[in-house]
Amino acid sequence: MTAHGVALLVVVGQLLTGADPRLAAPAFAGDSARRVAVVDTTHKGRSDGPQLPCRVGDCVRQQIQFDAARFDSVTAFALRSILDSAAERGLPTAPLINRALEGSARKVGGVRILKAVREFATALELAREALGAESTVAELEVGADALRAGVDARMLTAIRAARPSSSAVTALVVLTDIVSRGVPAVTARDAVTAIARMPRSDDALLGLQVMVAKNAVRGPGMAVDALRRYLRGTVPGSDPPSAPATVDRKPIRPPSL
Protein backbone atom coordinates (compact mmCIF):
# COMPACT_ATOMS: atom_id res chain seq x y z
CA MET A 1 0.00 0.00 0.00
CA THR A 2 1.33 3.39 -0.89
CA ALA A 3 2.00 6.17 1.53
CA HIS A 4 -0.97 8.09 0.18
CA GLY A 5 -3.19 5.13 0.86
CA VAL A 6 -1.98 4.87 4.42
CA ALA A 7 -2.49 8.58 4.92
CA LEU A 8 -5.99 8.40 3.51
CA LEU A 9 -6.90 5.52 5.80
CA VAL A 10 -5.58 7.38 8.80
CA VAL A 11 -7.54 10.48 7.91
CA VAL A 12 -10.72 8.54 7.36
CA GLY A 13 -10.20 6.78 10.66
CA GLN A 14 -9.76 10.05 12.42
CA LEU A 15 -12.85 11.49 10.82
CA LEU A 16 -14.93 8.51 11.86
CA THR A 17 -13.66 8.22 15.38
CA GLY A 18 -12.74 11.79 16.19
CA ALA A 19 -9.45 10.46 17.42
CA ASP A 20 -7.30 13.37 16.41
CA PRO A 21 -4.98 13.96 19.34
CA ARG A 22 -5.43 17.73 18.98
CA LEU A 23 -9.09 17.35 19.73
CA ALA A 24 -8.18 16.30 23.23
CA ALA A 25 -6.90 19.76 23.95
CA PRO A 26 -9.34 21.72 26.10
CA ALA A 27 -9.47 24.76 23.85
CA PHE A 28 -11.59 23.38 21.09
CA ALA A 29 -14.07 21.03 22.53
CA GLY A 30 -16.84 22.19 20.26
CA ASP A 31 -15.10 21.70 16.98
CA SER A 32 -16.68 19.61 14.34
CA ALA A 33 -15.03 16.52 13.08
CA ARG A 34 -13.65 18.14 9.95
CA ARG A 35 -12.44 21.32 11.54
CA VAL A 36 -9.34 21.00 13.63
CA ALA A 37 -8.07 23.68 15.90
CA VAL A 38 -4.39 23.93 16.64
CA VAL A 39 -3.38 25.42 19.92
CA ASP A 40 -0.30 27.54 19.96
CA THR A 41 1.14 27.77 23.44
CA THR A 42 4.68 28.44 22.56
CA HIS A 43 5.48 32.09 22.81
CA LYS A 44 5.54 34.65 25.49
CA GLY A 45 5.61 38.34 24.87
CA ARG A 46 8.55 40.56 25.59
CA SER A 47 8.75 42.06 29.03
CA ASP A 48 8.07 45.60 27.95
CA GLY A 49 6.46 45.15 24.61
CA PRO A 50 2.75 44.75 25.22
CA GLN A 51 1.89 45.70 21.67
CA LEU A 52 1.46 42.14 20.53
CA PRO A 53 -1.06 39.55 21.52
CA CYS A 54 1.53 37.54 23.41
CA ARG A 55 2.39 39.25 26.67
CA VAL A 56 4.79 38.71 29.49
CA GLY A 57 3.95 35.88 31.70
CA ASP A 58 0.82 35.34 29.77
CA CYS A 59 1.31 32.24 27.80
CA VAL A 60 -1.21 32.93 25.13
CA ARG A 61 -3.15 29.98 23.94
CA GLN A 62 -3.69 31.24 20.48
CA GLN A 63 -6.36 29.37 18.65
CA ILE A 64 -6.05 29.22 14.92
CA GLN A 65 -8.60 27.33 12.95
CA PHE A 66 -7.09 24.81 10.65
CA ASP A 67 -9.91 24.05 8.28
CA ALA A 68 -9.00 20.62 7.00
CA ALA A 69 -11.86 20.77 4.50
CA ARG A 70 -9.90 23.29 2.47
CA PHE A 71 -7.27 20.72 1.64
CA ASP A 72 -7.35 17.29 0.19
CA SER A 73 -7.06 14.53 2.74
CA VAL A 74 -3.44 13.68 2.05
CA THR A 75 -2.34 17.30 2.23
CA ALA A 76 -4.32 17.84 5.41
CA PHE A 77 -2.72 14.82 7.00
CA ALA A 78 0.76 15.91 6.01
CA LEU A 79 0.06 19.41 7.27
CA ARG A 80 -0.94 18.04 10.63
CA SER A 81 2.29 16.15 10.91
CA ILE A 82 4.23 19.32 10.05
CA LEU A 83 2.29 21.28 12.63
CA ASP A 84 2.90 18.57 15.22
CA SER A 85 6.59 18.66 14.49
CA ALA A 86 6.68 22.44 14.71
CA ALA A 87 4.84 22.41 18.01
CA GLU A 88 7.26 19.85 19.40
CA ARG A 89 10.12 22.15 18.48
CA GLY A 90 8.41 25.02 20.22
CA LEU A 91 7.57 26.90 17.06
CA PRO A 92 4.35 28.83 16.61
CA THR A 93 1.89 27.01 14.41
CA ALA A 94 -0.36 29.94 13.57
CA PRO A 95 1.95 31.33 10.88
CA LEU A 96 2.21 27.89 9.34
CA ILE A 97 -1.53 27.47 9.22
CA ASN A 98 -1.89 30.89 7.68
CA ARG A 99 0.63 29.98 5.05
CA ALA A 100 -1.25 26.81 4.22
CA LEU A 101 -4.56 28.64 4.03
CA GLU A 102 -3.04 31.22 1.70
CA GLY A 103 -1.92 28.47 -0.62
CA SER A 104 -5.35 26.91 -0.54
CA ALA A 105 -7.00 30.23 -1.31
CA ARG A 106 -4.68 30.74 -4.25
CA LYS A 107 -5.64 27.29 -5.50
CA VAL A 108 -2.11 25.98 -5.23
CA GLY A 109 -1.46 22.27 -5.31
CA GLY A 110 -0.87 20.32 -2.14
CA VAL A 111 2.76 19.59 -2.90
CA ARG A 112 3.59 23.27 -3.19
CA ILE A 113 1.66 24.06 -0.03
CA LEU A 114 3.56 21.46 1.94
CA LYS A 115 6.87 22.65 0.54
CA ALA A 116 6.11 26.26 1.44
CA VAL A 117 4.97 25.36 4.94
CA ARG A 118 8.02 23.23 5.59
CA GLU A 119 10.36 25.94 4.38
CA PHE A 120 8.60 28.51 6.49
CA ALA A 121 8.87 26.31 9.56
CA THR A 122 12.60 26.07 8.98
CA ALA A 123 12.81 29.83 8.56
CA LEU A 124 10.87 30.33 11.77
CA GLU A 125 13.36 28.21 13.66
CA LEU A 126 16.29 30.16 12.23
CA ALA A 127 14.57 33.42 13.06
CA ARG A 128 14.07 32.31 16.63
CA GLU A 129 17.76 31.54 16.93
CA ALA A 130 18.63 34.97 15.58
CA LEU A 131 16.04 37.01 17.43
CA GLY A 132 16.00 35.11 20.68
CA ALA A 133 13.61 32.72 22.31
CA GLU A 134 11.70 35.55 23.97
CA SER A 135 10.59 36.98 20.67
CA THR A 136 6.92 37.23 19.92
CA VAL A 137 5.13 35.26 17.27
CA ALA A 138 4.85 38.32 15.05
CA GLU A 139 8.56 38.98 15.35
CA LEU A 140 9.41 35.42 14.46
CA GLU A 141 7.05 35.48 11.51
CA VAL A 142 8.50 38.71 10.17
CA GLY A 143 12.01 37.50 10.87
CA ALA A 144 11.35 34.34 8.89
CA ASP A 145 10.13 36.44 5.99
CA ALA A 146 13.27 38.55 6.22
CA LEU A 147 15.47 35.48 6.04
CA ARG A 148 13.60 34.28 2.99
CA ALA A 149 14.07 37.69 1.39
CA GLY A 150 17.83 37.32 1.64
CA VAL A 151 18.55 39.04 4.94
CA ASP A 152 21.32 37.45 6.94
CA ALA A 153 20.58 36.04 10.38
CA ARG A 154 23.18 38.36 11.90
CA MET A 155 21.21 41.29 10.56
CA LEU A 156 18.18 40.07 12.46
CA THR A 157 20.29 40.02 15.56
CA ALA A 158 21.43 43.57 14.84
CA ILE A 159 17.84 44.71 14.49
CA ARG A 160 16.98 43.00 17.74
CA ALA A 161 19.88 44.76 19.42
CA ALA A 162 18.59 48.10 18.13
CA ARG A 163 15.21 47.36 19.64
CA PRO A 164 16.10 45.51 22.83
CA SER A 165 13.02 46.40 24.79
CA SER A 166 10.32 46.94 22.24
CA SER A 167 8.85 45.32 19.21
CA ALA A 168 11.05 44.78 16.20
CA VAL A 169 8.14 43.96 13.92
CA THR A 170 8.03 47.23 12.02
CA ALA A 171 11.80 47.40 11.67
CA LEU A 172 11.91 43.88 10.28
CA VAL A 173 9.00 44.51 7.92
CA VAL A 174 10.73 47.60 6.53
CA LEU A 175 14.07 45.83 6.29
CA THR A 176 12.50 42.96 4.37
CA ASP A 177 10.67 45.29 2.04
CA ILE A 178 13.55 47.53 1.07
CA VAL A 179 15.90 44.57 0.60
CA SER A 180 13.38 42.93 -1.68
CA ARG A 181 13.24 46.19 -3.68
CA GLY A 182 16.92 46.01 -4.48
CA VAL A 183 18.62 47.91 -1.69
CA PRO A 184 21.79 46.08 -0.61
CA ALA A 185 21.19 44.24 2.62
CA VAL A 186 24.02 45.90 4.49
CA THR A 187 22.85 49.36 3.47
CA ALA A 188 19.32 48.50 4.48
CA ARG A 189 20.43 47.12 7.81
CA ASP A 190 22.46 50.21 8.63
CA ALA A 191 19.62 52.54 7.76
CA VAL A 192 16.94 50.58 9.59
CA THR A 193 19.12 50.10 12.62
CA ALA A 194 19.93 53.79 12.78
CA ILE A 195 16.27 54.74 12.69
CA ALA A 196 15.15 51.93 14.97
CA ARG A 197 17.38 53.18 17.74
CA MET A 198 15.36 56.37 17.89
CA PRO A 199 12.42 56.42 20.29
CA ARG A 200 8.99 55.97 18.75
CA SER A 201 10.49 55.44 15.36
CA ASP A 202 7.93 53.18 13.74
CA ASP A 203 6.44 56.03 11.74
CA ALA A 204 9.90 57.02 10.58
CA LEU A 205 10.58 53.46 9.53
CA LEU A 206 7.37 53.29 7.54
CA GLY A 207 8.26 56.60 5.95
CA LEU A 208 11.55 55.09 4.86
CA GLN A 209 9.69 52.19 3.32
CA VAL A 210 7.43 54.46 1.32
CA MET A 211 10.33 56.61 0.16
CA VAL A 212 12.29 53.60 -1.04
CA ALA A 213 9.25 52.01 -2.66
CA LYS A 214 8.45 55.12 -4.66
CA ASN A 215 11.99 55.45 -5.93
CA ALA A 216 12.69 51.77 -6.46
CA VAL A 217 10.57 51.75 -9.60
CA ARG A 218 13.35 53.77 -11.24
CA GLY A 219 16.01 51.28 -10.20
CA PRO A 220 17.90 50.12 -7.14
CA GLY A 221 20.35 52.99 -7.39
CA MET A 222 17.57 55.51 -7.07
CA ALA A 223 16.20 53.59 -4.11
CA VAL A 224 19.55 53.77 -2.36
CA ASP A 225 19.84 57.46 -3.07
CA ALA A 226 16.38 58.01 -1.64
CA LEU A 227 17.31 55.96 1.41
CA ARG A 228 20.37 58.13 2.04
CA ARG A 229 18.43 61.34 1.62
CA TYR A 230 15.76 60.12 4.01
CA LEU A 231 18.35 58.99 6.51
CA ARG A 232 20.10 62.35 6.48
CA GLY A 233 16.81 64.09 7.06
CA THR A 234 15.63 61.76 9.79
CA VAL A 235 18.63 60.74 11.85
CA PRO A 236 20.70 63.75 12.89
CA GLY A 237 24.39 63.30 12.26
CA SER A 238 23.91 60.06 10.46
CA ASP A 239 26.81 58.77 8.44
CA PRO A 240 26.20 57.42 4.99
CA PRO A 241 25.59 53.70 4.91
CA SER A 242 28.64 51.57 4.60
CA ALA A 243 27.78 49.73 1.41
CA PRO A 244 27.94 51.27 -2.04
CA ALA A 245 24.79 51.84 -4.04
CA THR A 246 25.57 49.03 -6.40
CA VAL A 247 27.36 45.88 -5.51
CA ASP A 248 28.97 45.53 -8.90
CA ARG A 249 30.96 48.73 -8.63
CA LYS A 250 34.67 48.00 -8.77
CA PRO A 251 37.02 49.67 -6.33
CA ILE A 252 39.23 52.37 -7.69
CA ARG A 253 42.83 51.28 -7.78
CA PRO A 254 45.23 53.98 -6.60
CA PRO A 255 47.89 54.97 -9.06
CA SER A 256 51.09 53.02 -8.72
CA LEU A 257 54.12 54.99 -7.73
Next chain:
Amino acid sequence: MSDDKSMLTFPSPDEDVVLAAQIAAMYAATPTPEAGAAERCARAVIAGSMHASTRSSLGGLRPRWWWGAVAAALLVAVTMRPWRAIGRGGGANASTTTLSDAGGVTQPTGLVTVLANGTAVRFDLRLPATANEVAIVGDFNGWDENATPMLRRSGDDSWSAQVPLTPGRHVYAFVIDGTRWLVDPLAPQVPDSGFGPSNAVVVEGGTQ
Protein backbone atom coordinates in the same frame (compact mmCIF):
# COMPACT_ATOMS: atom_id res chain seq x y z
CA MET B 1 50.62 4.05 -92.78
CA SER B 2 48.48 5.70 -95.37
CA ASP B 3 45.54 5.74 -92.94
CA ASP B 4 47.66 7.39 -90.30
CA LYS B 5 48.61 10.04 -92.74
CA SER B 6 45.00 10.75 -93.64
CA MET B 7 44.04 11.17 -89.99
CA LEU B 8 46.94 13.38 -89.11
CA THR B 9 46.84 15.64 -92.03
CA PHE B 10 47.89 19.15 -91.18
CA PRO B 11 46.65 22.00 -93.23
CA SER B 12 49.08 23.63 -95.48
CA PRO B 13 50.02 27.24 -94.88
CA ASP B 14 47.63 28.24 -97.58
CA GLU B 15 44.77 26.41 -96.01
CA ASP B 16 45.60 27.97 -92.65
CA VAL B 17 45.25 31.40 -94.12
CA VAL B 18 41.93 30.47 -95.61
CA LEU B 19 40.67 29.12 -92.32
CA ALA B 20 41.72 32.27 -90.49
CA ALA B 21 39.94 34.37 -93.03
CA GLN B 22 36.75 32.36 -92.57
CA ILE B 23 36.85 32.77 -88.80
CA ALA B 24 37.44 36.49 -89.11
CA ALA B 25 34.48 36.75 -91.43
CA MET B 26 32.25 34.87 -89.01
CA TYR B 27 33.33 37.13 -86.13
CA ALA B 28 32.64 40.18 -88.21
CA ALA B 29 29.21 38.87 -89.09
CA THR B 30 28.29 38.50 -85.38
CA PRO B 31 25.82 41.27 -84.37
CA THR B 32 27.11 43.94 -82.02
CA PRO B 33 25.99 43.21 -78.40
CA GLU B 34 23.50 45.54 -76.77
CA ALA B 35 24.96 48.15 -74.44
CA GLY B 36 24.77 46.97 -70.81
CA ALA B 37 24.21 43.34 -71.64
CA ALA B 38 27.59 42.39 -70.34
CA GLU B 39 26.92 44.24 -67.10
CA ARG B 40 23.59 42.51 -66.59
CA CYS B 41 25.14 39.19 -67.25
CA ALA B 42 27.84 39.82 -64.70
CA ARG B 43 25.30 40.87 -62.07
CA ALA B 44 23.25 37.75 -62.62
CA VAL B 45 26.29 35.54 -62.25
CA ILE B 46 27.35 37.28 -59.02
CA ALA B 47 23.85 37.13 -57.51
CA GLY B 48 23.52 33.47 -58.29
CA SER B 49 26.82 32.67 -56.69
CA MET B 50 25.94 34.62 -53.52
CA HIS B 51 22.67 32.78 -52.81
CA ALA B 52 23.64 29.40 -54.01
CA SER B 53 24.38 27.93 -50.56
CA THR B 54 21.40 29.56 -48.82
CA ARG B 55 19.03 28.40 -51.43
CA SER B 56 20.06 24.84 -50.89
CA SER B 57 19.74 24.99 -47.06
CA LEU B 58 16.29 26.63 -46.96
CA GLY B 59 14.66 24.61 -49.65
CA GLY B 60 14.73 27.31 -52.22
CA LEU B 61 13.47 30.12 -49.99
CA ARG B 62 15.54 33.23 -50.07
CA PRO B 63 15.94 34.92 -46.64
CA ARG B 64 14.52 38.36 -46.38
CA TRP B 65 15.28 41.12 -43.93
CA TRP B 66 11.68 41.35 -42.77
CA TRP B 67 11.70 37.80 -41.48
CA GLY B 68 13.44 39.08 -38.36
CA ALA B 69 10.89 41.85 -37.93
CA VAL B 70 8.02 39.39 -38.18
CA ALA B 71 9.66 37.07 -35.66
CA ALA B 72 10.21 39.96 -33.24
CA ALA B 73 6.60 41.08 -33.56
CA LEU B 74 5.37 37.54 -32.86
CA LEU B 75 7.62 37.30 -29.81
CA VAL B 76 6.32 40.58 -28.41
CA ALA B 77 2.72 39.60 -29.07
CA VAL B 78 3.09 36.21 -27.41
CA THR B 79 4.95 37.65 -24.45
CA MET B 80 2.84 40.73 -23.78
CA ARG B 81 -0.53 39.32 -24.81
CA PRO B 82 -2.17 42.73 -25.09
CA TRP B 83 -5.53 41.13 -25.80
CA ARG B 84 -5.65 39.71 -22.30
CA ALA B 85 -7.86 41.94 -20.17
CA ILE B 86 -7.83 42.23 -16.42
CA GLY B 87 -10.31 40.04 -14.65
CA ARG B 88 -10.05 37.22 -17.07
CA GLY B 89 -7.71 34.32 -17.12
CA GLY B 90 -7.21 31.00 -15.47
CA GLY B 91 -6.28 30.19 -11.94
CA ALA B 92 -5.85 32.87 -9.39
CA ASN B 93 -2.37 31.77 -8.58
CA ALA B 94 -1.17 32.44 -12.07
CA SER B 95 -2.58 35.94 -12.24
CA THR B 96 -1.25 37.71 -9.21
CA THR B 97 -0.01 41.13 -10.24
CA THR B 98 0.80 44.46 -8.81
CA LEU B 99 -1.59 47.31 -9.15
CA SER B 100 0.63 49.03 -11.65
CA ASP B 101 0.29 46.03 -13.94
CA ALA B 102 -3.46 46.28 -14.08
CA GLY B 103 -4.59 47.05 -17.59
CA GLY B 104 -6.12 50.44 -18.20
CA VAL B 105 -4.97 51.81 -14.89
CA THR B 106 -3.44 55.25 -14.93
CA GLN B 107 -2.54 55.79 -11.31
CA PRO B 108 -3.84 52.93 -9.20
CA THR B 109 -3.38 53.46 -5.52
CA GLY B 110 -3.85 51.50 -2.38
CA LEU B 111 -4.10 53.11 1.00
CA VAL B 112 -4.06 51.51 4.43
CA THR B 113 -5.23 53.63 7.34
CA VAL B 114 -5.03 52.49 10.91
CA LEU B 115 -8.03 54.05 12.58
CA ALA B 116 -7.62 56.24 15.59
CA ASN B 117 -8.67 53.69 18.13
CA GLY B 118 -6.07 51.28 16.81
CA THR B 119 -8.40 48.33 16.66
CA ALA B 120 -9.35 48.52 13.01
CA VAL B 121 -7.75 49.22 9.68
CA ARG B 122 -9.38 50.68 6.61
CA PHE B 123 -8.16 49.45 3.25
CA ASP B 124 -8.81 51.72 0.29
CA LEU B 125 -8.15 50.65 -3.24
CA ARG B 126 -8.48 52.84 -6.28
CA LEU B 127 -8.77 50.57 -9.26
CA PRO B 128 -9.52 52.43 -12.49
CA ALA B 129 -9.83 49.16 -14.36
CA THR B 130 -13.39 48.01 -14.45
CA ALA B 131 -14.14 45.44 -11.78
CA ASN B 132 -17.42 44.00 -10.66
CA GLU B 133 -16.38 42.90 -7.20
CA VAL B 134 -13.30 43.30 -5.07
CA ALA B 135 -12.49 41.45 -1.88
CA ILE B 136 -9.64 41.62 0.55
CA VAL B 137 -8.10 38.42 1.83
CA GLY B 138 -5.48 37.88 4.46
CA ASP B 139 -4.48 36.10 7.57
CA PHE B 140 -7.23 37.95 9.43
CA ASN B 141 -10.02 36.20 7.54
CA GLY B 142 -8.43 32.87 6.76
CA TRP B 143 -7.74 33.96 3.18
CA ASP B 144 -11.41 33.57 2.42
CA GLU B 145 -12.48 35.48 -0.68
CA ASN B 146 -16.06 35.67 0.52
CA ALA B 147 -15.32 36.86 4.04
CA THR B 148 -14.46 40.52 3.48
CA PRO B 149 -15.90 42.06 0.33
CA MET B 150 -14.93 45.64 -0.36
CA LEU B 151 -17.57 48.27 -0.93
CA ARG B 152 -17.53 50.41 -4.02
CA ARG B 153 -17.87 54.11 -3.55
CA SER B 154 -20.33 55.84 -5.78
CA GLY B 155 -18.95 58.02 -8.50
CA ASP B 156 -15.51 56.51 -8.90
CA ASP B 157 -13.70 53.24 -8.91
CA SER B 158 -12.59 53.31 -5.31
CA TRP B 159 -13.17 50.33 -3.11
CA SER B 160 -13.02 50.30 0.64
CA ALA B 161 -13.20 47.85 3.52
CA GLN B 162 -12.76 48.23 7.23
CA VAL B 163 -11.29 45.27 9.06
CA PRO B 164 -10.81 44.84 12.80
CA LEU B 165 -7.22 43.81 13.38
CA THR B 166 -5.24 42.93 16.42
CA PRO B 167 -1.83 44.52 16.93
CA GLY B 168 0.94 42.89 14.97
CA ARG B 169 1.81 42.20 11.37
CA HIS B 170 -0.93 41.11 9.00
CA VAL B 171 -0.57 39.85 5.45
CA TYR B 172 -3.19 40.64 2.84
CA ALA B 173 -3.97 40.87 -0.86
CA PHE B 174 -6.84 42.00 -3.06
CA VAL B 175 -8.94 39.68 -5.21
CA ILE B 176 -10.61 41.16 -8.28
CA ASP B 177 -13.73 39.44 -9.57
CA GLY B 178 -12.81 36.30 -7.72
CA THR B 179 -10.03 35.43 -10.11
CA ARG B 180 -7.26 37.97 -10.14
CA TRP B 181 -5.08 38.73 -7.15
CA LEU B 182 -3.53 42.15 -6.80
CA VAL B 183 -0.99 43.64 -4.45
CA ASP B 184 -0.23 47.26 -3.74
CA PRO B 185 3.22 47.99 -5.17
CA LEU B 186 3.98 50.70 -2.65
CA ALA B 187 2.85 48.86 0.47
CA PRO B 188 5.33 46.67 2.34
CA GLN B 189 5.89 43.47 0.42
CA VAL B 190 6.01 39.97 1.82
CA PRO B 191 8.46 37.64 0.09
CA ASP B 192 6.84 35.27 -2.31
CA SER B 193 6.60 31.86 -0.71
CA GLY B 194 5.71 30.16 -3.94
CA PHE B 195 2.11 31.26 -3.99
CA GLY B 196 2.48 34.82 -5.22
CA PRO B 197 3.22 38.22 -3.72
CA SER B 198 1.27 39.81 -0.91
CA ASN B 199 1.33 42.93 1.23
CA ALA B 200 1.85 43.49 4.91
CA VAL B 201 0.43 45.98 7.35
CA VAL B 202 1.65 46.58 10.87
CA VAL B 203 -0.85 47.50 13.52
CA GLU B 204 0.85 49.06 16.46
CA GLY B 205 -0.28 48.73 19.99
CA GLY B 206 1.18 49.95 23.24
CA THR B 207 4.52 51.60 23.44
CA GLN B 208 7.25 51.13 20.91
